[in-house]
Amino acid sequence: MEKEFYSNGKLLLSGEYAILDGALGLAIPTSYGQSLQVTPNTSGFLDWTSLDLNKNVWFSAQLDLTNLNVVATSDKSMANTLKTLLLEANAQNPLLLTDSEGFKIETHLTFPRNWGLGTSSTLINNLAQWARVDAYQLLWNAFGGSGYDIACAQTNSPLVYQLKNNKPKVASIAFDPYFKESLYFVHLNQKQSSKKAIANYREQQFDTSELVKKITDLTRAMIGATTLSDFELFMDRHETVLSAILKMTPVKERLFPDYYGTIKSLGAWGGDFILATGDEKSISYFKSKGYNTVIPYSKMVL
Missing domain, CATH: 3.30.230.10 (Ribosomal Protein S5; domain 2)
Structure with missing residues (x-):
């Protein structure tokens, strides 16, 4: 059967x-x-x-x-x-x-x-x-x-x-932000190796408990954000914290310095999807940069 x-x-x-x-x-x-x-x-x-x-x-x-x-x-x-x-x-x-x-x-x-x-x-x-x-x-x-x-x-x-x-x-959780129409997932045209990314993370020297607390606090803040500007602030802080740990340049600074919205890496830095805030102009912006896979939040989320 x-x-x-x-x-x-x-x-x-x-x-x-x-x-x-x-x-x-x-x-x-x-x-x-x-x-x-x-x-x-x-x-x-x-x-x-x-x-x-x-x-x-x-x-x-x-x-x-x-x-x-x-x-x-x-x-x-x-x-x-x-x-x-x-x-x-x-x-x-x-x-x-x-x-x-x-x-x-x-x-x-x-x-x-x-x-x-x-x-x-x-x-x-x-x-x-x-x-x-x-x-x-x-x-x-x-x-x-x-x-x-x-x-x-x-x-x-x-x-x-x-x-x-x-x-x-x-x-x-009931995570359904009212500003979800301003959220987009953009694929960076390459798949990142999770094993290599984790290995690089493990090679860094830092206070693990301090990092865990900072990221946990930021996760809670992102969930509780009631405005897009607050959500963007927490996205930026998350990028700043991990950038210092990984010794890597945040994706916005590296690839999209002229973008008008906020950008956060997702998963292993350097590949796969990023999360961007923006509007209907965002799709044409990323496509003009050669990134043709831009998916609105509502279409991506189950």
Whole structure:
């Protein structure tokens, strides 16, 4: 019997980097995500196909069902990553692969792969649903990370996320600012490596507890902002705090010094999406700079 699972994509509006050390983060699940379809068969193999937004195959692999060794694949590195995830899922639920003599699995993205909205986290959460295991444990045992993206995958509203004693604390919130029509997400035309970004963060010397407090306070301030100008002030302060820690130039100063609104990096600095405040002129501004993916807040948020 065919089974299908779906997980939401993610964006972290506040708390990037510091969320790893226990800071409170504001996150939104996106209207874009990824599905996973599982069809049992009698092949003796696990045949995997990943389809992109346009339903083109971007990855495929065949794994031996008895030991999950890779028999054939379009990308050896990615196949080994998939094998790692499946082995971990099977370790948590040894009955997973005994449900059938073979499986055909297809994944379908509803956003371009380079957007950085959670190709991996949506996959992990979908696998966890199929395997009936804990998605956070699957993430941490296989890759690491804060886990906020798993929270977004599972939640259909804006949320706050915090690690307390290495356990995820998730709470849905009514974050629906009246000035949301002045918020835009702009893609920087490149996908940033989270692993490299986190490694750079870990190399810096700073007072972790002080950073966690500052970012937590700013997250709460952003949530409670009642005016666009206040929200912009907190966006700027967040950029200033992390710029000093990361020893990196804020994205507005680096790429958009003449922009009339406020800009904040989201997630790993240097790639993926940024959050910009503005108006209908913002779209033409960013497109004139070569950044053609400009998505209004209301269209991005689930």
